[in-house]
Amino acid sequence: MPSTVRGIDHIGITVPDIEQATLFFERAFDARVLYHSVTPNSDNIDHDAQEHTLRLFPGTRIRAIRMLAMPHGPGVELFEMHGPEQGHPARASDFGLQHFAVYVDDFSKAISSFTAAGGEMFTEPKPLTFPDERGEGNAFCYGQTPWGSIVELISWPSPMPYEKKTALRRWKP
Structure with missing residues (x-):
């Protein structure tokens, strides 16, 4: 079905x-x-x-x-x-929805827009390090909206290793 x-x-x-x-x-x-x-x-x-x-x-x-x-x-x-x-907004360690992720093509531009709009970045982009997500250019970083919600900026231009193990795929804009 x-x-x-x-x-x-x-x-x-x-x-x-x-x-x-x-x-x-x-x-x-x-x-x-x-x-x-x-x-x-x-x-x-x-x-x-x-x-x-x-x-x-x-x-x-x-x-x-x-x-x-x-x-x-x-x-x-x-x-x-x-x-x-x-x-107050939930922390990542609290139960429930902890963040939402936005796929970006250009971290510099995305971070610039995010901070210019009043957001605060926690980290610079860094490589996706989980074994099934690694790949050239695959990266992420986290920030916070002006009211405290957590947002992940993510990009994975390269195929991920998990793709060799299953026909299922993450949704990608």
């Missing part, structure tokens, strides 16, 4: 300021606004239903929701929410 799963449609990110986050994604990754599901001060959202649907902490209010299109790959849905007991 064929799978009903095609791939990742979008990722959702809660941000403290949707305008700042949108500007970051536009400047850092050439993202474009597709549409606004909820705009600030709109009344087109049922907060009680959203609290139940998303299992939000009681009293949390969604101020805005916006869908962005990346040049390639899944969309990015930004949520600006405010409420009691709102936590």
